[in-house]
Amino acid sequence: MCELLGMSANVPTDICFSFSGFLHRGGGTGPHRDGWGIAFYEEGGYREFRDPYPSVDSPIARLICDYPIKSRVVISHIRHANVGNVRLANTHPFTREMWGRPWCYAHNGQLEGWQTLPLVFYTPVGDTDSEHAFCWLISELRQAFPRPPDEADVLWKFLHGLCEYLRGLGVFNLLLSDGEYLYTYCSTKLAHITRQAPFGEAELSDAEITVNFAEHTTADDVVSVIATQPLTHNETWQHLMPGELLVWHDGIIQARYSSNSSST
Amino acid sequence: MCELLGMSANVPTDICFSFSGFLHRGGGTGPHRDGWGIAFYEEGGYREFRDPYPSVDSPIARLICDYPIKSRVVISHIRHANVGNVRLANTHPFTREMWGRPWCYAHNGQLEGWQTLPLVFYTPVGDTDSEHAFCWLISELRQAFPRPPDEADVLWKFLHGLCEYLRGLGVFNLLLSDGEYLYTYCSTKLAHITRQAPFGEAELSDAEITVNFAEHTTADDVVSVIATQPLTHNETWQHLMPGELLVWHDGIIQARYSSNSSST
Numbered sequence: 172m173c174e175l176l177g178m179s180a181n182v183p184t185d186i187c188f189s190f191s192g193f194l195h196r197g198g199g200t201g202p203h204r205d206g207w208g209i210a211f212y213e214e215g216g217y218r219e220f221r222d223p224y225p226s227v228d229s230p231i232a233r234l235i236c237d238y239p240i241k242s243r244v245v246i247s248h249i250r251h252a253n254v255g256n257v258r259l260a261n262t263h264p265f266t267r268e269m270w271g272r273p274w275c276y277a278h279n280g281q282l283e284g285w286q287t288l289p290l291v292f293y294t295p296v297g298d299t300d301s302e303h304a305f306c307w308l309i310s311e312l313r314q315a316f317p318r319p320p321d322e323a324d325v326l327w328k329f330l331h332g333l334c335e336y337l338r339g340l341g342v343f344n345l346l347l348s349d350g351e352y353l354y355t356y357c358s359t360k361l362a363h364i365t366r367q368a369p370f371g372e373a374e375l376s377d378a379e380i381t382v383n384f385a386e387h388t389t390a391d392d393v394v395s396v397i398a399t400q401p402l403t404h405n406e407t408w409q410h411l412m413p414g415e416l417l418v419w420h421d422g423i424i425q426a427r428y429s430s431n432s433s434s435t
Numbered sequence: 436m437c438e439l440l441g442m443s444a445n446v447p448t449d450i451c452f453s454f455s456g457f458l459h460r461g462g463g464t465g466p467h468r469d470g471w472g473i474a475f476y477e478e479g480g481y482r483e484f485r486d487p488y489p490s491v492d493s494p495i496a497r498l499i500c501d502y503p504i505k506s507r508v509v510i511s512h513i514r515h516a517n518v519g520n521v522r523l524a525n526t527h528p529f530t531r532e533m534w535g536r537p538w539c540y541a542h543n544g545q546l547e548g549w550q551t552l553p554l555v556f557y558t559p560v561g562d563t564d565s566e567h568a569f570c571w572l573i574s575e576l577r578q579a580f581p582r583p584p585d586e587a588d589v590l591w592k593f594l595h596g597l598c599e600y601l602r603g604l605g606v607f608n609l610l611l612s613d614g615e616y617l618y619t620y621c622s623t624k625l626a627h628i629t630r631q632a633p634f635g636e637a638e639l640s641d642a643e644i645t646v647n648f649a650e651h652t653t654a655d656d657v658v659s660v661i662a663t664q665p666l667t668h669n670e671t672w673q674h675l676m677p678g679e680l681l682v683w684h685d686g687i688i689q690a691r692y693s694s695n696s697s698s699t
Contacts, residue, residue: 216523216561221482230502238494259480267532271558292556294535297480 181421183241192375198225206262209247212350248277260297280342331428353419357411393422443683447505456639462489470526473511476614512541524561544606595692621675657686
C-alpha cells in the first residue's frame with residue numbers, strides 16, 4: 172500500500188510542515204521506499220516533482236522542505252509498489268490535461284480486473300493498476316462531459332459513481348484535482364483536519380517537529396490537510412467513511428457524497 | 436525570444452555541464468528572466484522541473500546542477516516572455532501524452548495567427564502562442580496517426596510538413612521528443628555538436644567552467660547537444676538550415692528533412 176497527502180487552502184500556503192513528516196514514511200518511519208511525487212497548483216499554474224527513490228533520502232524531497240512553494244491545492248504520494256516495477260513512470264501523482272486543465276491523481280490501494288477497464292482518450296505510460304484506473308476514470312469523465320458541465324454537482328455525482336465502481340474492484344483511496352477542487356474518496360482509510368483561527372500548535376507523528384500555526388497564518392486562513400493516516404498526534408483528525416467522496420474548495424468541504432445519499 | 440537546450444545520447448548521460456552554462460542565460464549572461472524548465476527522459480520514465488523565476492537565481496536550477504540525472508533525451512527552455520504573462524502555466528517545456536508516451540515540446544520564436552489553429556484532442560492550459568501551436572501540432576499528428584505508424588519515416592515527413600506550416604506563421608525553432616527520438620527543427624537558429632571518442636576539453640561560453648569529457652565517458656559514448664546558440668567557445672558547432680528537421684536517436688542524426696528534399 173501507499174501513502175497519500177493532500178491539501179486544500181483558501182490562501183496560497185506551503186506544505187513544508189506536513190511534508191516534513193510525510194516524507195519520513197518513505198523509507199524512514201514507513202516502508203514505502205519505491206518512489207514518491209508531489210504536485211502543486213499555484214496561482215500561475217501547475218508543477219510536480221518526483222523521484223523513483225525513497226523520499227527520506229531524496230535531495231528533491233529535501234528541496235521541497237527547504238523551498239516553500241505556496242499553493243492552494245497539493246497532492247503527494249509515497250509508493251509501496253505492488254503492481255508495476257519501481258520506476259519513474261510508475262510514481263504518482265499522474266497527470267493528464269482535460270478541458271485545458273491539468274488533472275492530477277494519486278491512488279492508495281490495489282485493484283483486480285483493472286486491465287479490462289476500457290480507455291478512450293488517455294493511455295497509461297507506465298504499467299500500474301493505478302494509472303490505468305486514472306486513464307479510465309478521466310476518459311469516462313471526458314466522454315460524459317466533452318465540456319465542463321454548467322452544474323458542478325452533475326460532474327461530482329458522476330465522479331462519485333466512477334469511484335464507487337472502482338471500489339468494487341478492490342481498495343481505492345483517491346486524491347484527485349483539477350486545480351480548483353480537491354476530490355478525496357475513501358475506500359478504506361483517509362483522514363482530514365481543518366485548521367483555522369484560533370490556530371494552535373501541532374506536533375508531527377513521524378518527526379520531532381512542532382509548529383505554532385498562529386505564527387504563520389492570518390485570522391482568515393483556512394487550511395485542510397488530508398492523509399491516509401493522521402500526520403500529527405496532538406490534534407483530532409476526522410475519518411472519511413468508506414464510499415464517501417468529499418469535494419474540497421478553499422479549505423472547506425463544498426460537497427459530500429456517500430454510498431447511500433448525497434448532500435451539497 | 437527564448438533559449439533552447441536539447442540532448443540526445445546513446446547512454447544515460449547527465450546534462451550538468453551544459454545546463455550550468457545554459458542557466459546563466461536566464462537572468463545572468465542573457466535577458467531571459469521569465470521562467471525556465473527542463474524535462475528528462477530516463478530509463479524508467481519521464482520527469483520535469485520548472486520555475487517561473489530566473490534560472491540564475493533558482494534553487495531548483497541549482498539542484499539540477501548538483502543532482503546529476505542521467506538520461507538519453509533532455510529538453511530545456513529559458514523563457515523571455517512575449518505572448519502570455521510570466522507564470523508557471525506559460526513556462527516550457529509543455530507535455531501531453533499521446534500513444535502512451537509523454538511528448539515534450541519547447542519553442543523559440545513568435546507566431547502570428549496562431550489563435551485560429553484548430554485543436555482537437557488537446558487544449559492549452561496557459562495562454563502562449565507556443566503551447567497553442569504544440570496542442571495543434573500534436574492534435575494533427577494524432578488525427579493523422581491514431582496509432583504510431585509502422586514506418587517511422589511517414590510520421591517524420593508529416594511532422595516536417597507541420598513544422599514548415601508553423602514556420603510560415605513566424606519564427607518557429609523547435610525541440611520535440613517522445614522519449615525515443617529528439618526532433619529539432621530550425622526556423623532561424625539552432626546549433627548542434629556531437630561529442631564522441633576521442634573526447635576533449637570543452638569551455639563554457641556563459642560561465643567559467645571547463646570539463647574534460649575524456650574523464651567522464653567511455654569510448655562508445657555518443658552525446659549530442661543542440662541549442663539556440665553554441666554553449667562552448669572552443670568547439671565547432673554545426674548550424675541547422677532554416678526549414679531543416681533533424682531526427683536524433685542515440686546521439687546521432689537518424690534522418691534529415693529540408694524544405695526542398697529529404698533523406699534518411
